[in-house]
Amino acid sequence: DAGVIQSPRHEVTEMGQEVTLRCKPISGHNSLFWYRQTMMRGLELLIYFNNNVPIDDSGMPEDRFSAKMPNASFSTLKIQPSEPRDSAVYFCASSLAGLSTDTQYFGPGTRLTVL
């Protein structure tokens, strides 16, 4: 199994530009999570999907952030317009059913730098 796949692994962009992060969950997993990790705030859950439907997006910082999951094998996290404070490592994770007992499997992360 290839595990959770994220692309790109690194992204450097300028303030004001649109950024799109991509995630392919493990095949057969029905839940997908987006996290952001920074030194200041640690690991934060941004949003998670169950069966392609957003269940909880209360962690999304503001309207500049949006996430979609058009099908079971693909999700995007978009930031438009990006700001320097968005610089962080963004992780995608998936789990079998999104139950509280399920293990989450994390991707390698996308390191975003906004200049």
Added chain:
Amino acid sequence: AQSVTQLDSHVSVSEGTPVLLRCNYSSSYSPSLFWYVQHPNKGLQLLLKYTSAATLVKGINGFEAEFKKSETSFHLTKPSAHMSDAAEYFCVVTLDGNQFYFGTGTSLTVIP
């Protein structure tokens, strides 16, 4: 309200000595508890989890943790630290209703 507290932001041990990483949670319900490890520039990897079965849980790489309901704790231990154990460790509590809470992490340094 904070649902999970990792008491130490940084722990330093000598190679071959025991490791103790502390985690306390607050919950009115029966939680599921996890420990994840993150090596530098890597994603998080599951070490072990407790889901209301045996209270002493054994994980990968010689780690184990004990769920103590009376103390609301789920401390992670290892009898003998190895250099490869140097990493960031996260305690995670999940509650019914798909509520996920990550601790702030404990950075483990292993001194040769």
